[in-house]
Amino acid sequence: xxxLGLRERKKAEAxxxxxxxxxxxxxxxxxxxxxxxxxxxxxxxxxxxxxxYFPTKEDVFFSRRRAQMDALARLLAAxxxxxxxxxxxxxxxxxxxxxxxxxRERILTEQRVLAGAPALxxxxxxxxxxxxxxxxxxxxxxAKRDAVSRRRARVCAGALVGALRVVIEDWVQKGCxxxxxxxGEEALDWVAPLAP
Amino acid sequence: xxxLGLRERKKAEAxxxxxxxxxxxxxxxxxxxxxxxxxxxxxxxxxxxxxxYFPTKEDVFFSRRRAQMDALARLLAAxxxxxxxxxxxxxxxxxxxxxxxxxRERILTEQRVLAGAPALxxxxxxxxxxxxxxxxxxxxxxAKRDAVSRRRARVCAGALVGALRVVIEDWVQKGCxxxxxxxGEEALDWVAPLAP
DNA sequence: AACATTTTGGCACTCGGTGCCACTTGACAC
DNA sequence: GTGTCAAGTGGCACCGAGTGCCAAAATGTT
Numbered sequence: 062x063x064x065l066g067l068r069e070r071k072k073a074e075a076x077x078x079x080x081x082x083x084x085x086x087x088x089x090x091x092x093x094x095x096x097x098x099x100x101x102x103x104x105x106x107x108x109x110x111x112x113x114y115f116p117t118k119e120d121v122f123f124s125r126r127r128a129q130m131d132a133l134a135r136l137l138a139a140x141x142x143x144x145x146x147x148x149x150x151x152x153x154x155x156x157x158x159x160x161x162x163x164x165r166e167r168i169l170t171e172q173r174v175l176a177g178a179p180a181l182x183x184x185x186x187x188x189x190x191x192x193x194x195x196x197x198x199x200x201x202x203x204a205k206r207d208a209v210s211r212r213r214a215r216v217c218a219g220a221l222v223g224a225l226r227v228v229i230e231d232w233v234q235k236g237c238x239x240x241x242x243x244x245g246e247e248a249l250d251w252v253a254p255l256a257p
Numbered sequence: 258x259x260x261l262g263l264r265e266r267k268k269a270e271a272x273x274x275x276x277x278x279x280x281x282x283x284x285x286x287x288x289x290x291x292x293x294x295x296x297x298x299x300x301x302x303x304x305x306x307x308x309x310y311f312p313t314k315e316d317v318f319f320s321r322r323r324a325q326m327d328a329l330a331r332l333l334a335a336x337x338x339x340x341x342x343x344x345x346x347x348x349x350x351x352x353x354x355x356x357x358x359x360x361r362e363r364i365l366t367e368q369r370v371l372a373g374a375p376a377l378x379x380x381x382x383x384x385x386x387x388x389x390x391x392x393x394x395x396x397x398x399x400a401k402r403d404a405v406s407r408r409r410a411r412v413c414a415g416a417l418v419g420a421l422r423v424v425i426e427d428w429v430q431k432g433c434x435x436x437x438x439x440x441g442e443e444a445l446d447w448v449a450p451l452a453p
Numbered sequence: 454a455a456c457a458t459t460t461t462g463g464c465a466c467t468c469g470g471t472g473c474c475a476c477t478t479g480a481c482a483c
Numbered sequence: 484g485t486g487t488c489a490a491g492t493g494g495c496a497c498c499g500a501g502t503g504c505c506a507a508a509a510t511g512t513t
Contacts, residue, residue: 066510066511067509067510067511068459068460068509068510068511071460071509071510072460096498096500097499097500097501098499106461106462107461107462107463108462108463109461109462109463109464109502110460110461110462112500112501112502113460113461116501117500117501118499118500118501179383182383183379183380183382183383184379186379186382186383186385186386187375187378187379187382189382190382193419197423212423212427212440213447215423215427216419216420216423216424216444216447216448218423219416219418219419219420219421219422219423220416220417220419220420220447220448220451221416221419222415222419223389223412223414223415223416223417223418223419223420224412224415224416224419224451225415226415227393227408227411227412227414227415228412231408231411244408248412251409251412251416251451252416252451254450255420255447255448262479262480263478263479263480264478264479264480264490264491267478267479267491268491292467292468292469293468293469293470294468302492302493303492303493303494304469304493304494305471305492305493305494305495306491306492306493308469308470308471309491309492312470313469313470314468314469314470
């Protein structure tokens with residue numbers, strides 16, 4: 062293991078504390094009603110320091126999503142030998158679904174905050190776009206090199222993300238209680254014929 | 258025709274002038290580098306008045322998109338007798354594509370502005386979401402009433418928008434020179450089997 | 454201990470956005 | 484035309500997000 066110096070440890074602590082305090086305040090009062098000053102005060106740092114850890118107020122909300130994207134990228138970069146590109150994508154997505162199921166409670170509160178702040182909804186869609194690009198890259202890598210196949214890969218990725226957003230939306234709508242994995246598999250089966 | 262009073266005419270003029278001035282400034286200096294004060298000055302109104310016409314600086318950029326959405330809603334609300342819901346959606350989309358082809362120049366500059374302003378990209382995705390909801394409603398209306406068919410309609414709408422965004426992106430990438438209608442038809446054919 | 458480096462806090466500033474109020478201007482009487 | 488009323492405008496003060504800057508504090512090093 063890497064021994065972290067006191068400095069590194071303190072930084073990690075401050076960041077985590079800011080994130081914790083922010084999410085709690087957002088959940089209680091809504092995203093817009095909470096000021097950065099309040100978050101900083103709750104985490105016992107100055108407002109200026111908040112902006113050293115998070116470039117914007119929105120970023121502190123999406124810290125979890127960044128971690129998810131990293132996990133997704135890792136999964137896509139490590140295909141099982143012999144599987145098709147679409148199967149790799151499928152495996153990665155179902156793994157993510159399992160992660161969602163484990164985080165039900167947090168996702169529910171995050172979603173409530175999200176619903177009350179249009180600015181966050183827009184940013185949220187940007188994360189989907191990043192996922193889409195990751196899928197597109199994975200599918201293109203496994204497809205033939207001609208223009209139609211590559212376009213088809215990108216279209217498939219777009220369709221995939223569009224479809225899965227609907228699945229997650231429905232699942233959240235039902236209080237994160239349904240079988241997300243099953244719904245995800247169903248959607249994946251529907252979209253599978255689009256793969257190049 | 259409705260005779261517009263002087264008041265109404267002046268309002269329309271001011272709004273159009275603000276929009277014109279804003280787009281020109283954005284195109285020249287980038288979205289972020291232009292302040293609302295500059296836009297207001299260029300349109301010869303006060304900053305306060307700008308915000309009476311457009312709730313945010315972003316809204317002045319997306320005024321055209323709002324009109325597009327209205328057109329789309331109208332097309333979806335007027336299906337030809339006897340066609341399937343998916344065919345209605347297809348017709349509406351190809352009509353929009355024709356509109357895009359006619360507006361090439363403007364779309365190109367808009368896209369350049371967009372590319373330089375992440376905040377605008379996020380907002381842009383929200384418009385896609387509205388379109389998606391419109392498609393979903395149209396497809397659900399034409400589908401059976403059971404839960405799976407309805408979910409499939411929503412998933413199809415999500416996939417459709419995801420796919421078409423890719424098509425438009427590719428088209429813009431090539432300087433709006435390719436055959437957008439043909440590419441759109443190709444993508445629609447790919448997604449068609451998803452329709453409920 | 455003394456020194457170098459990183460981190461922090463505070464201040465001043467810009468810009469987007471809003472509430473408020475006084476003032477102007479078009480609409481509509483008579 | 485003149486007076487009246489409502490709609491629209493401009494200016495001002497204010498808030499919150501975000502940034503540049505610098506001095507003070509904390510940490511790491513020798």
